[in-house]
Amino acid sequence: MIKKIYYLALLFILPVLSITAQDNFESEVPVKPVLKLSYLDSLKTTFIVDEMTSCVDSMWLNEVTNLQTYDEMYADIKNIDPDIPVDFELPTDLFKERLRLLDEKSPFNIEYNPQIENLVKNFLKNRKHSFERLMGMSQYYFPMFEEALAKYNVPLEIKYLAIVESALNSKAVSRVGATGLWQFMYQTGKQYGLKIDSYLDERSDALKASDAAARYMSGMYRIFGDWELVLASYNSGAGNVSKAIRRSGGHQNFWNIKKFLPRETQGYVPAFLATMYIFEYHKEHGIVPNKAIVNHLATDTIAIKKKMSFKQLSDLLDIPTSQIEFLNPSYKMKVVPYVTNHTNFIRLPKDKVAVFTSNEDKMYAYVDYEEGKREKQFVPKPRVKIIKDSTGVEQNVEEAIADNASSKPITKIKYHTVRRGDVLGDIAEKYDVSITELKKWNKLKSNNIQLGKKLKIVSQVNSDLAVNTKPSKVQIAKEDKVIVQNDKTSKQETKTDADTKVEEHVVKQGETLTTIAKTYRLYVADLKKWNNLKDSNIKLGDKLKLKASEEIVASNETEKESTLYVVKKGDNLIGIANNNNVSVDDLKEWNNLTSSNVKVGDKLKIEKASTPVIAENVKKKSRYEDLKTYVVQKGDSLFMISQKHQTTVAEIKKLNDLQDENIKPGMKLKIKE
Incomplete structure (x- = not known):
């Protein structure tokens, strides 16, 4: 009995000791520092997340964006000789019966031809894996194709043409520049309303390109009245088909005009019919389509209100950029632009659309944050001028502006009459303005000015100056900055005022007409005119007049009616x-x-x-x-x-x-x- 009590005591004591020991052990372990979250991570912690799972596998995207299948299909059409028999187990009678059944439910005139049989056997023997991949991708693209074809009453079987054209690769580009699922040339795409610019190429847009292709097929059928000839015209152009009809003596069956068509087109229609057969009878030949990781109904579009890159969307939505690129192949720069008065859309899996719409403001806030980190154009800061007020205290220009903030500027306009020898640079310097402002005020397109033309000069003064007759404490300086000055004129001002009253100037050593004109704020042309100088040569000791004659002054001061x-x-x-x-x-x-x-x-x-x-x-x-x-x-x-x-x-x-x-x-x- 005593032993049982002892064992029971141990059973109760041991867990308590282990818990205490664990607490002591944990208390001795140093606490790890908390890592500071980035702006993106902290923003994403506030997202409202939909619990739906992602419906696209990134590994599968590497397969669908691979151009190998397109290259193989293009090479087969161009190089395979359909007249050479292929060793593959497919009885001819069985093949004929299956073609007859296809013909019954199709508007195409599907008839047995040894070339189609050889091409089918070649595909089944050498391209079985490629067709498995194509059938997996078709579950995403075919609903879009069928919607566009049905809209224009075009046979739905033409959806198989996109396999022959691009192997369902929206990024496919041919050697001559044909682009997208339906391989539109640049001019043809423009003709059918597909937008192509630096950011966007709608030839790669599955919906818009399919709509354009369906319109083309419908128009060609009104011309030829035969769907096989429509397919031939899609590949080589309506002109080549018309020429082949004339060269054949007027025959209008593809097989009768085949030898008169371009070589690539000769294998084009047979490849289409062979593709149709394999898709319709893939089970009979043991072809198992790859899993459809995404389908058209599992995606949706959303309007973008700011310029966003695929990288930003990938970071925000935790979605691979390759997936965004697959769903939106028309954006060439991997950027969704924002254009005024035009809306651009982005296609995403539905669960990601739910996250985007629930957190739209935060998405655009992150875009603004990223834009703010971009280097901006350097703008030099204005120079700070140190000046003195009436008490002699030094003050910078910004403080002077603040002191006079209550003063409202008044715009004044005066006119300058262009004289002989005047140039815009001298006039701008005289009135302390820029040449650009002069040209803007007078609507000048060049620096040439006509003799006698009156130039408008705009200036702004402080409202205090307009009502104050006493010497002002405020002057308007360059760059519209206010400079506070003493009521008493400085030494430099006294010197300038004295200089302007002088009527003559004796030329000193090293002086030129230009330096003298700048000293007295005059024009070189005026100095030459007032002193009857034919050129700018002056000598030491020459006396120059610094004032216009009374007649000229009088002519400028006359009142006008x-x-x-x-x-x-x-x-x-x-x-x-x-x-x-x-x-x-x-x-x-x-x-x-x-x-x-x-x-x-x-x-x-x-x-x-x-x-x-x-x-x-x-x-x-x-x-x-x-x-x-x-x-x-x-x-x-x-x-x-x-x-x-x-x-x-x-x-x-x-x-x-x-x-x-x-x-x-x-x-x-x-x-x-």
Whole structure:
């Protein structure tokens, strides 16, 4: 009795000791550090996952994307001589009976021919494994083919043609560039509405290419009225079939015109009929189709709202990229593009579609995250200028902007009249703007500017400057940055103001016209004009005038008044400008005209100076003194007119402000005498 009690005690004590020991052992083992999850992994932990299992085996995908079967089928059609008998156990009588049964349920005229028998025996003897693979893939593709063929009332047996064409490989490309399941050429694909661009090639899209093939077959049947001839035309073109019919003396049976067709087409229709026979009687020959790992009904499409790569979809959905590529062969770059006003779709297994739709926002968030890691174009930071305020404290430009944030900018426009010697670079430098801005404001397509043209100059000033008559504390600097300055002018400002009041400058050692013009913010052309210089050569000690004559200043400061001119029959801008002593460019600017075309009855605004316009307007007028008017006659061209008046087409176009060489009878052209 005592022994029994002892054993029972041991039974209760040992488990307790083992548990205690285990706890002590576990407490001594160091805890492994928790690995930090990547953004993708942490995102996927929040996914709502459908419990359906994946319906595509990645190993099978390697088989269906292999081009070996396509190469073998193409070589058989091209090289096998169907007239050579093949040693294979298939009684001829039995073969004839099976063909007769096929003919009864098919719109094709299926008749016994020794060439078909030899081709069938060759396939059964040498390509049995290939047909097992093809039958496995056909369970995915054939439902799509049959849907398209039935839509256009085309025999469903034509689905076997895709096996002869591409061996059911959507990536198949022939030696001449035919692409996809139905081997469309580039131009034929475009003709039937298949989109082909850098990202997309719908010749590889099973649904859209099948629809195009069915439309082609339906159209060819309306021409030939025989399905075997339709198949021949699909391979070699309708023209070759028509020529074969004529060369045969008008026969319209494939076997009667066969020898007049291209060699590849001669084996094309027999290969189609042999393929049809093997698919229909595969059980009788012991051919077991491979397992259909995926079928059309087990997949679905979803619209993509952002550009996504196959790699991103693979990472997010845990699906091999080869599987996505198999289901979506039309995307050449393995990228689903996003195009405005156009929707692109991606085909996925249904369980993956469920995951995508349940977590769509997270999918696109990951795409944005990946896009954010891409290197962007380098944009240099603006230089920070250190300036002083009225108290002498240094301050950078950004702080100055913040101090004046409440000030609203006011846009001001002024005009510069182009003078002789002016170029865009000098004008831009004078007004502290860029050449690009000048061209944009004045709609210039090149750097060429006409003498007398008025250029628009746009500037912005702070609203405080518009109402404050005292010396301002704010100036607008380059790049629209505000620079705070002292109320009292700096030494440099005093020097600049003093320099601009000087009327003469004595040339010093090493100085040139360019450096002098920059110092006083003047044009080189003005300096040459005011000092009667024929070139830019100046000598040490020369005295240069730094101010325009009073007459020129007066001409620029004259007030102007406006009048209206009503366009009459036969008028053009050149004549109106001459009669009113103004330029064509001024007329266009005053009336917001973009071309030189005016209509009878148009009212044109003309600005005239209240005082006599001297100097520049006199030059404009003299420009047209040696011109005469020519009325365009019927049959005239600018070249004929230029030859008649010993001038050039370019000169006539320039004088009459013509954009092209189109002229009409009755037009009045200015011709230089």
